Amino acid sequence: xxxxxxxxxxxxxxxxxxxxxxxxxxxxxxxxxxxxxxxxxxxxxxxxxxxxxxxxxxxxxxxxxxxxxxxxxxxxxxxxxxxxxxxxxxxxxxxxxxxxxxxxxxxxxxx
Numbered sequence: 001x002x003x004x005x006x007x008x009x010x011x012x013x014x015x016x017x018x019x020x021x022x023x024x025x026x027x028x029x030x031x032x033x034x035x036x037x038x039x040x041x042x043x044x045x046x047x048x049x050x051x052x053x054x055x056x057x058x059x060x061x062x063x064x065x066x067x068x069x070x071x072x073x074x075x076x077x078x079x080x081x082x083x084x085x086x087x088x089x090x091x092x093x094x095x096x097x098x099x100x101x102x103x104x105x106x107x108x109x110x111x
Contacts, residue, residue: 003026006026007019007022007023007026008022010022010025010026033051036051037051037052037053037078041053045083046083047083047084047085047086048082048083048085048086049080049081049082049083049086050080050081050083051078051079051080052078052079052080052081053076053077053078054076054077054078054079055074055075055076055077056074056075056076056077057074058071058072058073058074059071059072060072
């Protein structure tokens with residue numbers, strides 16, 4: 001699901017009377033999550049999950065083409081830990097098929 005699909009979903013639920021209104025709601029939620037991460041470093045949504053800012057430390061690796069040693073500087077990243085209800089809902093909705101992972105569907109013309 002992409003952002004446009006989410007806007008369509010919110011519009012179809014009747015929460016907003018227009019798609020523009022649904023887009024404003026989605027943008028406000030995403031902005032709120034972003035600001036929560038920037039200001040507090042964590043956003044917890046009950047029954048959904050928690051997003052947390054994590055520091056990814058500096059690593060040294062090799063460029064596979066040249067073999068040259070490359071230092072990747074430390075950076076901030078965001079991790080997500082799903083909540084109990086989200087895990088239960090997803091597990092109940094999707095059948096488990098061994099070790100296969102769902103295939104990503106890409107649009108034609110994109111990389």
